[in-house]
């Protein structure tokens with residue numbers, strides 16, 4: 453039986469007033485957190501797989517960031533057969549759940565995205581598509597730093613470029629992300645309600661939709677722009 457999901461409860465009545473302040477901070481201060489050894493090892497394996505299957509960079513790449521059990525990774529791989537799809541999640545338990553075969557053009561990786569994204573950018577990865585599907589909303593006002601648009605890694609996410617798609621059941625999360633996106637890149641992207649296509653792309657999408665919640669998304673076409681990242685800017 454499918455568990456129903458409660459709507460988000462938050463103490464915010466609009467976009468957090470510190471979104472731009474957090475973004476400015478991320479743009480000015482390089483993220484100095486060392487890359488964890490386990491994510492470096494996972495990235496090296498992913499890089500080897502990408503080089504082996506990537507036909508010399510001719511096969512477009514899709515990143516499924518925070519893929520959970522990897523249902524979306526599997527579906528995207530089936531939908532975009534000529535692409536390579538890499539799903540990344542830090543939860544070994546979620547990744548291990550049995551959801552059927554992973555296609556030849558897909559890979560599931562256990563890693564911390566904060567490190568994985570930085571390694572991917574440093575290695576010159578340029579995803580054609582990049583999905584952020586139902587990231588944890590962190591609904592309390594004090595959680596802003598944990599939302600991707602309030603996190604110091606934001607410039608790296610945007611610098612990778614490609615068609616970035618964020619989906620959430622929390623409109624405010626997507627609205628705040630749109631504000632941050634515009635502040636960093638100048639790209640404006642409408643926040644729209646949408647009816648999910650079937651089959652559902654992810655288990656969270658299915659759960660929220662079955663509970664009667666509205667779903668929100670934002671899509672932005674971004675250039676590859678490593679110069680957005682402060683450490684990179686100084687190095688060039």
Ligand SMILES: C[S@@+](CC[C@H](N)C(=O)[O-])C[C@H]1O[C@@H](n2cnc3c(N)ncnc32)[C@H](O)[C@@H]1O
Pocket residue numbers: 517518519520521524540541542543546563564565566585586587588654655656657
């Ligand atoms: C709400 S779940 C959504 C999962 C999936 N996209 C879906 O819609 O079913 C958010 C996922 O992001 C993952 N996640 C959050 N922060 C992460 C990080 N720093 N690195 C890797 N995965 C992360 C969690 O482990 C979790 O599986």
